[in-house]
Amino acid sequence: MDSKDIRIKIFNNHYTLKGDDVELLEKSAQYVDTLMHKVQNDIPNQSDFTVAIVSALNIAENYYREKNSSFVLDQNYKSLIGGLNSQVKEINDYIDSNT
Template sequence: MESNKVSVKIYGQEYVISGEKPREQIVKVAAYVDNQMHEIASAAPSCSVTDLAVLSAVNIADESFVSKEEVEELKKLNVQLEKDAQHYVQLWDESKKNFLQYKEENQGVASQRDEMTQKAAAKEREIQELKMAAEKLQDELQKAAQQTLEEAKKKAQQAIDEAEAKCKELENSFFDLQMENLQLKKELETYRRNME
């Protein structure tokens, strides 16, 4: 990588810093060190430049260690998050699999339900047809019974009429016989008288 040489000012002193980092990064680091030294100088104005530099280095090293520890914690957390993510992905896959299985089972149940509904509808139609056939048969039976009753009434009336006609005929015959009997009695009396 190409080495950059950058002129910077730290606590009033000019320094030329060379490094592989970009110029902006080198300037930013130098400004940070300068700021640290000024902060320590404001807190401890009697310190020499060397002491300020050492204390700044100690502070920056401490920040570096804290940052490294935080990075390590973040790495651990990241590893844990990756494990958790894998666990949740596994749970998601299982849930997806269970959902697909449930969906298939549900489709089977829906298919059975549709089949049972169709069968029930067919049975309902069959029952309706049987009801209609029974009502029709009942109507026919009532008509036949009515017709038979009418015919029976007619025959009975005809028999009654015939019986009445025979009774009249017998009455007439009986009347004729009585008349004849009377006639014969008269003739018999006349004959007896004549015989005396």
């Protein structure tokens, strides 16, 4: 895909970025903007820099929480697949020994 110029607005500032997935970039910008306004409402009278840092930490925390959740799901999936493979092997061994 070709990179396209995308104009977004985050926390009352306009940015022109390049990206392949316009929809994803716009959705991401909207998420960041919404979160920054929420942080500003939660901790009023803070500088834009502080709002940006707290927002970035919230995003990072959410990212690592999801990453950990994904890792746990992946481990559970691998365990289930391992169990199923063992059962299939047992069934095949049983069939082989009785034919």
